[in-house]
Amino acid sequence: MGYAFSLDDVAHLRSDAGCAALAALAGLPLTDASRLADVRAAREVSPDHFAAVLETLLLRRKAAAKVPFTDGLFTSDALQQATAHPVAVHRARRFTGPVHDVTCSIGADLVALPPGSFGSDLDPVRLAMARHNLGDGVPLVRADALRPVSRGVAVLADPARRDSAGRRTWRPEDFTPPLDGLAAAFADRDLAVKCAPGVDFAVAPWADEVELVSLDGQVREACLWTRGLATPGVARRATVLRSDGPGWAVTSAEPDDCPVTAPGEWLVDPDGAVVRAGLVRHYAARHGLAQLDERIAYLTGPEPPPGIRAFRVVEHGHYSEKGLRSVLRAHDVGRLEILVRGLDVDPNALRRRLKLTGSGEATVALTRVGSRPVYLLCRAERT
Known part of the structure; x- marks a missing residue:
């Protein structure tokens, strides 16, 4: 939950003395390793409000990529x-x-x-x-x-x-x-x-x-x-x-006519907003894509939408861990991105078990078509 600021803290941080303390301490590392030294330095500059000053400096660094307040004041929860x-x-x-x-x-x-x-x-x-x-x-x-x-x-x-x-x-x-x-x-x-x-x-x-x-x-x-x-x-x-x-x-007012087909030349994993909004079929219809399974959000087709990261399908087939290991060895894969949808597979645990030693890299999508588990070995490309 972070430091619990008081109105007195905020008044100090907005005062000339508080602004001076924040400026004087802006260069502190603020890491776990430097914590004791940071606290000592802050106590010397702002003995009554050192915790508020340190928390503000830390939150400002976190806020830089999120909000437009260059010298803003925040609580941890609010930020x-x-x-x-x-x-x-x-x-x-x-x-x-x-x-x-x-x-x-x-x-x-x-x-x-x-x-x-x-x-x-x-x-x-x-x-x-x-x-x-x-x-x-x-x-x-x-x-x-x-x-x-x-x-x-x-x-x-x-x-x-x-x-x-x-x-x-x-x-x-x-x-x-x-x-x-x-x-x-x-x-x-x-x-x-x-x-x-x-x-x-x-x-x-x-x-x-x-x-x-x-x-x-x-x-x-x-x-x-x-x-x-x-x-x-x-x-x-x-x-x-x-x-x-x-x-x-993309909206629910658009057509949602979308066939279900076998894997084509490309695999498309729609943006999470499309998936969570329940608009996968609408997105597919707009771009001439098909579903691999009507209950799974992976899409396929001859050409992916422009401006996205899509996956060119190298090969596909029935998924088993032993079989996938052989496929990856045959393609000399050593670095593997694992995508999973519709199967109970932990990508990190699977990657460790595969013990890849090749020199190439690839992406594999693990999913199901009906009740059958399948893999799609792909190359990721920016379209």
Whole structure:
């Protein structure tokens, strides 16, 4: 859970003395090996707030690739839950006017929202940090998310997903605030709720559209959109964002005609957002691909979609560990990426047991077609 900041800590960190201490100690290694020396140095510079200073320096290093606050203030839990800035920017584009962020925390979502947006939170420490991070131009107020203090604007919420002991919870009724409570409190408003991508969305029947979002191949969040924020005719959406290029999306409104065939020239492992949104068939239909098995998310075809990492199939057949070892030896494979879907196989344990000694590298996908376990030996390529 990290260090428990107080309002006095935040006031010190924002003061001239606190800023000077942070600047003086910015070069500390902050490693496990240097911990005692780091603490001694911090005690000398900031004897009454050394722990807060050290925690802030550590969190700023972690925050650099996630949020746009160069000299921000954070708690460990708040930073962990904070939205990566490219995802926050993407989400903000769906709002056409000011937004009330009712769980604004340290301000990571609020900073990306349209002009005129404002925030509230129950935690006074996080509100003080948000004030520092956002400046004085963004209105902030201490308020319970389930007791509306605004009218006539869209609402954004990001419920905490840890219990009082800091353990992660997947039960929406245990979120703070709970999902159904948010839906009831803002039943007359356009509402967007950020959730973990692993949540069972059947528990939120009030959501008009569920969007799964990935960034650089990692599924980052789900967003539940209601009323005017949802896209008419779209129940589910998968959005794939990349730091190095344009993103794309696929929705449930698109055709899902997709055959099931034997492995072709290419194997395609769809982005995790597509899989979690249940849009594998829609993605396949868009790109002229087929499924290997109607219950498995691997796709195949003569040509992969552009701009992805796909796998050119070298050979395929019935999977057994002994048989795979022989195949890999015949192809002189020494470095092996193992993909598994639909089989109970631990890739790391299998790799150790294979005891590969070759000079080449390859990818193997282990899956099933019907009840039959199969392997597909491939070469990974960027299309």
